[in-house]
Amino acid sequence: MANSYFSVKVQNEKQKTFYSFLCSVFLTITMRILFVCLGNICRSPAAEAIFTHLIEQNKLWKTISCDSAGTAGYHEGQGAYPKMINVAGKRGYKVTSISRQVRPDEDFEEFDLIVAMDNQNIADLNRMAPLGNAKAKICKMTDFALRKNYTYVPDPYYGDTRDYELVIDILEDACEGLLQSITN
Numbered sequence: 657m658a659n660s661y662f663s664v665k666v667q668n669e670k671q672k673t674f675y676s677f678l679c680s681v682f683l684t685i686t687m688r689i690l691f692v693c694l695g696n697i698c699r700s701p702a703a704e705a706i707f708t709h710l711i712e713q714n715k716l717w718k719t720i721s722c723d724s725a726g727t728a729g730y731h732e733g734q735g736a737y738p739k740m741i742n743v744a745g746k747r748g749y750k751v752t753s754i755s756r757q758v759r760p761d762e763d764f765e766e767f768d769l770i771v772a773m774d775n776q777n778i779a780d781l782n783r784m785a786p787l788g789n790a791k792a793k794i795c796k797m798t799d800f801a802l803r804k805n806y807t808y809v810p811d812p813y814y815g816d817t818r819d820y821e822l823v824i825d826i827l828e829d830a831c832e833g834l835l836q837s838i839t840n
């Protein structure tokens with residue numbers, strides 16, 4: 657690969673400037689967000705779908721990206737929970753993510769913001785965070801809420817349709833607030 661198009665060996669200041677230029681043209685993502693819940697089949701996949709919808713609506717694909725993960729790996733490799741897919745789908749959101757567990761070393765490096773759904777997620781993420789300033793990236797979804805009616809996103813897993821609708825209500829509000837806080 658040494659001489660291939662994709663191998664950029666920075667040798668001097670001129671090349672560094674050219675490399676920065678290439679990055680600014682082709683890789684302009686400036687904010688990477690990871691949404692986290694327990695199982696990564698209900699709340700965080702819905703947050704990812706709603707926030708992706710906002711990114712697309714606001715044509716911000718080049719500057720903001722998001723993903724989701726769970727603090728537990730119970731559902732690793734599975735699609736989102738059908739109840740969440742259905743309820744979110746009725747509101748116009750496509751929940752397509754595949755569950756995966758948080759990968760502490762990679763995720764705390766790759767993402768700028770790690771957005772948890774509840775206080776237990778926050779405690780687990782703090783426990784998983786690598787040494788250094790990684791913990792500073794952890795925050796709670798409802799801290800961005802505009803309406804401030806909830807202090808966490810409740811786990812709907814064993815609940816009924818209304819519990820799933822409530823999750824979407826809270827996430828729609830908080831995702832709007834999160835986008836405002838990033839773009840203002």
Ligand code: 4NP
Pocket residue numbers: 693694695696697698699700730811812813
């Ligand atoms: P989530 O919901 O954290 O919003 O994905 C849950 C999904 C699965 C389980 C718990 C919560 N579970 O215990 O398997």
